[in-house]
Amino acid sequence: MTTFQEIGISEPIQRAITDMGFEEASPIQEKAIPVALTGKDIIGQAQTGTGKTAAFAIPILEKVDTSKKYVQAIAIAPTRELAIQVSEEINRLAKYTGITSLPIYGGQSIDRQIKALKKGPHIITGTPGRLLDHIKRKTLKLDRISVVVLDEADEMLDMGFLEDIERILKETPEDKQTLLFSATMPKPIQNLAEKFMRDPELVKMKAKEVTSPTVKQVYYEVNERDKFEVLCRLLDVYNPDLAVIFGRTKRRVDELSDALNKRGYLAEGLHGDLNQRQRDVVMNKFRDGNIDILVATDVAARGIDVSGVTHVYNFDIPQDPESYVHRIGRTGRAGKTGLAITFATPREIGQIRSIEKASKGKIQRKPIPTVAEAKESIQRVALEKMVHLVEEEEYKEFKQSAGELLEQYDAIALVSIALKLLSKEQRDVPVQLTSETPRYANKPKIKVKEKRRVNYKGNKQFGRKGENSKRPKSL
Numbered sequence: 001m002t003t004f005q006e007i008g009i010s011e012p013i014q015r016a017i018t019d020m021g022f023e024e025a026s027p028i029q030e031k032a033i034p035v036a037l038t039g040k041d042i043i044g045q046a047q048t049g050t051g052k053t054a055a056f057a058i059p060i061l062e063k064v065d066t067s068k069k070y071v072q073a074i075a076i077a078p079t080r081e082l083a084i085q086v087s088e089e090i091n092r093l094a095k096y097t098g099i100t101s102l103p104i105y106g107g108q109s110i111d112r113q114i115k116a117l118k119k120g121p122h123i124i125t126g127t128p129g130r131l132l133d134h135i136k137r138k139t140l141k142l143d144r145i146s147v148v149v150l151d152e153a154d155e156m157l158d159m160g161f162l163e164d165i166e167r168i169l170k171e172t173p174e175d176k177q178t179l180l181f182s183a184t185m186p187k188p189i190q191n192l193a194e195k196f197m198r199d200p201e202l203v204k205m206k207a208k209e210v211t212s213p214t215v216k217q218v219y220y221e222v223n224e225r226d227k228f229e230v231l232c233r234l235l236d237v238y239n240p241d242l243a244v245i246f247g248r249t250k251r252r253v254d255e256l257s258d259a260l261n262k263r264g265y266l267a268e269g270l271h272g273d274l275n276q277r278q279r280d281v282v283m284n285k286f287r288d289g290n291i292d293i294l295v296a297t298d299v300a301a302r303g304i305d306v307s308g309v310t311h312v313y314n315f316d317i318p319q320d321p322e323s324y325v326h327r328i329g330r331t332g333r334a335g336k337t338g339l340a341i342t343f344a345t346p347r348e349i350g351q352i353r354s355i356e357k358a359s360k361g362k363i364q365r366k367p368i369p370t371v372a373e374a375k376e377s378i379q380r381v382a383l384e385k386m387v388h389l390v391e392e393e394e395y396k397e398f399k400q401s402a403g404e405l406l407e408q409y410d411a412i413a414l415v416s417i418a419l420k421l422l423s424k425e426q427r428d429v430p431v432q433l434t435s436e437t438p439r440y441a442n443k444p445k446i447k448v449k450e451k452r453r454v455n456y457k458g459n460k461q462f463g464r465k466g467e468n469s470k471r472p473k474s475l
Ligand SMILES: Nc1ncnc2c1ncn2[C@@H]1O[C@H](COP(=O)(O)OP(=O)(O)OP(=O)(O)O)[C@@H](O)[C@H]1O
Pocket: 021, 022, 023, 024, 025, 026, 029, 046, 047, 048, 049, 050, 051, 052, 053, 054, 182, 183, 302, 303, 304, 305, 307, 329, 330, 333, 334, 462, 463, 464
């Protein structure tokens, strides 16, 4: 166990870390922070949910000079939600330092951002397009930057942001420090590193699998037309706290979230065609637990950290192994366990094998639960709900009616009906989804050289104080 004190973190940041409930440094933090503190460029690779954000945020905070009121560091991220989240994590860590971080991203009023930039934030997190926009307007100056972070750099390349990133980096001083982080490091990233970094040190966690070891992976062979019914059954059987369901296209996401709502689940969709306000509302509802299910395109696959996500569903099989690794990494974070469920049509079974090969993991095949099993789970959930309400004594106002009913009817019949009413009722509402044609790159890009499995401490437990890892209900 390595404490943050041992890796030389200053006192105000240590205090914030304690407030956040981190007890020890995660392996990537333990390895990357001391190197970053020396000023070296770093390429950091570690599995999803293992604390890469703090691994780059802490060294930035140690470097920022609060007496200077200009931007001293930027972190570039592929999506707006991630830019916001990274900024929030930086601000939490900066709580006792006087350092401020500001997210700037597309879809938000530019005037509002200009006003906020004038207040002199020390750190900016943003998406490439909007960062460039501000650079062109001269509302953001990067000539006194000392650190640049590229979070999810491989995704930014995939999304075609290379030119934007080049243009942003041109505005920064030669002698800045560059930190590049992701759970996956395909080949083109090495070219990017050679181009933009100075003698970078590769800080990589040795692990057998690219995927997080705390995520159990299973797949179901399902015909396209049966996917929705199987999904509902699985949701009933597993009864997740929070789940993310990934769909291939925006239309798919919309249809799927509508269909789930028709069947009585609390779900909302997230994709790039929503306006920023709608995107923010959906994310906040999900973070606050006002919806249980987030249905999303790959826009939510990278970096998004919502605690309490117990299940990830690949309703449509991801297009490439990287996407798979990141999608399923939305669960099993910070040492908790999670379950990743992938649907593969009979023609897609080969892709399951390619993903296994590329990610060096095992995806176990499972039989589809029967209708009876799903029903049994629905009843169990209703029963648990009822017991909970009785224990909480939330029935006083119904006592008189209950007494009257009991005089006339059989007690078993009454309780059974109450259970029936508590069970989800909309199971038979017909829904229709447009079928999606698979698009699969079939080019595994992940390379993991290490053969040896190093038992990384995070496996044992690195989590927040007082948070017990919750096992997904077993199949
Ligand atoms: N040392 C620590 N102890 C406990 N929890 C931590 C620690 N460091 C980070 N965390 C928490 O773990 C969660 C995952 O961290 P983070 O989002 O940085 O992961 P990541 O490695 O960037 O994952 P991804 O590859 O998905 O982007 C966050 O909720 C974060 O606050």
